[in-house]
Amino acid sequence: MINIIDDILLKDNFTHEELMILLASDVEGRNKIFKKAAQIKEDYVGNIVYFRGLIEYSNSCVKNCYYCGIRAGNKFSTRYNLTDEEVFDAVRYAYENNFASIVIQSGERVNVGFTEKISALLKEIKQISKGTMGVTLSLGEQDLETYQKWFKAGAHRYLLRIETSNRELYKKIHPDDAMHDYNVRLEALKNLKKAGFQVGTGVMVGLPFQTISDLADDLIFFKELDIDMAGLGPYIEHHQTPLYIEKDRLISKTERFNLSLKMIALLRIMMKDINIAATTAMQAIDPMGREKAIKVGANVIMPNLTPIKYRENYQLYEDKPCMDEEADECKNCLEARIKIAGHTIGYGEWGDSLHFKKRKGLI
Ligand code: SAH
Ligand code: SF4
Numbered sequence: 001m002i003n004i005i006d007d008i009l010l011k012d013n014f015t016h017e018e019l020m021i022l023l024a025s026d027v028e029g030r031n032k033i034f035k036k037a038a039q040i041k042e043d044y045v046g047n048i049v050y051f052r053g054l055i056e057y058s059n060s061c062v063k064n065c066y067y068c069g070i071r072a073g074n075k076f077s078t079r080y081n082l083t084d085e086e087v088f089d090a091v092r093y094a095y096e097n098n099f100a101s102i103v104i105q106s107g108e109r110v111n112v113g114f115t116e117k118i119s120a121l122l123k124e125i126k127q128i129s130k131g132t133m134g135v136t137l138s139l140g141e142q143d144l145e146t147y148q149k150w151f152k153a154g155a156h157r158y159l160l161r162i163e164t165s166n167r168e169l170y171k172k173i174h175p176d177d178a179m180h181d182y183n184v185r186l187e188a189l190k191n192l193k194k195a196g197f198q199v200g201t202g203v204m205v206g207l208p209f210q211t212i213s214d215l216a217d218d219l220i221f222f223k224e225l226d227i228d229m230a231g232l233g234p235y236i237e238h239h240q241t242p243l244y245i246e247k248d249r250l251i252s253k254t255e256r257f258n259l260s261l262k263m264i265a266l267l268r269i270m271m272k273d274i275n276i277a278a279t280t281a282m283q284a285i286d287p288m289g290r291e292k293a294i295k296v297g298a299n300v301i302m303p304n305l306t307p308i309k310y311r312e313n314y315q316l317y318e319d320k321p322c323m324d325e326e327a328d329e330c331k332n333c334l335e336a337r338i339k340i341a342g343h344t345i346g347y348g349e350w351g352d353s354l355h356f357k358k359r360k361g362l363i
Contacts, residue, residue, distance in 0.1 A: 009032055045272075056106070066175070161203060209249070232264065280322070284319045287321075
């Protein structure tokens with residue numbers, strides 16, 4: 001077994017079968033994967049972590065994904081919307097603390113009022129930061145025209161997870177209707193590229209019915225789509241969602257966490273120059289989850305800048321960490337943790353995806 005792992009790791013592109021062997025490897029094999037991923041990270045993107053201040057703009061959502069705590073059908077969720085001033089306060093904090101980038105994330109809303117509100121916020125964010133703030137959006141599926149408008153208004157990166165590249169599984173975890181169509185999501189990812197964005201996608205790891213073969217396919221999907229950024233993490237059940245009914249089928253949280261780490265490491269080996277986020281869901285399972293992700297290949301972290309009074313309402317999953325930490329505490333704790341992980345923070349730098357720059361012939 002160990003020799004097989006050594007053999008496979010001599011290469012840096014893997015077949016589906018090889019990925020399955022790597023994903024199923026034991027602790028010894030896993031450590032070899034992690035070691036190689038850490039080396040590749042150091043060689044290609046350096047031991048630097050970039051901050052993106054996370055603004056969870058609203059938990060209103062028109063969709064009904066079966067796994068998500070803020071789905072439209074969750075009657076127990078108290079809905080909120082940040083005021084413009086609350087957004088700008090968070091932006092000022094990011095600007096003054098030299099974060100250089102923010103992420104605006106929200107439940108999905110598809111209407112002209114929302115589109116224009118985001119465009120207006122983007123323009124003001126640029127003003128407040130004297131044109132310096134890098135903006136990533138994570139606002140779900142929109143049409144090409146909307147993506148183009150937001151790009152023009154100043155956003156330049158976009159995160160839209162495919163959630164799983166297995167169409168059958170996608171159907172199982174979403175309502176089977178036009179609003180939750182795998183093809184539409186795929187089309188949206190392509191439109192984001194067309195609009196000029198650096199495009200990030202990702203999956204949830206450890207979903208009910210998901211197999212190791214599915215995860216191997218996910219990695220191949222990322223490679224084929226030629227993504228610039230990735231954000232992936234464990235699926236964590238939420239008791240107010242329909243998918244909760246499958247909770248007895250799940251692998252343990254520790255297994256989901258460990259598989260997520262392996263996915264990050266393998267992705268770093270396969271796509272050496274992309275940006276990979278150490279997601280909050282990693283920390284929901286393991287208090288050192290994000291640091292562990294950084295050590296095996298992740299290079300982006302998103303400190304939460306959402307005003308504290310709203311945080312408990314943005315619970316996509318249970319046990320979300322940092323629910324009551326002020327931005328300052330959050331920053332200090334992350335800073336220390338990142339240093340412990342042997343990395344520096346790329347203050348004042350956008351830390352754009354090198355993969356994107358190469359794809360565009362910019363470097
Ligand atoms: N509405 C936007 C952005 C907010 S949701 C969108 O769907 O793209 C952001 C991500 O949260 C989703 O892509 C999904 O992968 C993740 N998420 C939702 N529910 C989750 C759960 N129960 N466990 C882990 N991740 C979850
Ligand atoms: Fe809405 Fe996104 Fe949650 Fe789906 S995952 S219900 S689109 S917030």
